[in-house]
Amino acid sequence: MKLKLAIAVFASSLCVSIASSQTPIAKPPVPEVKKVTASVFAHQRFVCNTGYTLDACQQQMLTLRAVLQKYPVADLGEWTWVLVRSQDWKRLLAERGLNSNTAAITLLDKRIIFFEEALVTDVPGRGPELILQWGSSREDLLELAVSHELGHALCHEPDEWKADAYGRLLRNHEEFSCKTYSYLKNSHSPKGQTALVAR
């Protein structure tokens, strides 16, 4: 399976990995963020895919973690957060048959979330492309991606509409419960379109 192959590659040929419980990073640009969030991220693993330099990995992971810390990550249990360079991302999308406007992927069974580099730093070409496709700034796209994927992860929810609805609750700081939309039927359709159907 291509999926298993991709995971094996990520697991065996990482160029850089940052464990949340460790502080081996030299010259962290924003040490306050790491200190404050150490316990929040106690069970989270942060990894940069093959091709990243240590410096780029550190910088971009700090951007991701700065957004993540605003959400109830401590309730997640153990998950792995992977950054993938934009130049490698489209191949990943093609292998999985995903639309080019996809910038994050959650593998519920593996407890892994992949984020494209263009969400956390300016990437010429791909950055403007995503901004145009989604009609949002990069900062808003990162916020949207993090909250949406957390909707999947926190509720172990495979349905796209429901994950989006849970993500919206998180972004708007509304009361959050995985029971809120559990009574609704799933919204998958063959074309990937979503529609809400009440039971």
Ligand SMILES: [Zn+2]
């Ligand atoms: Zn989703």
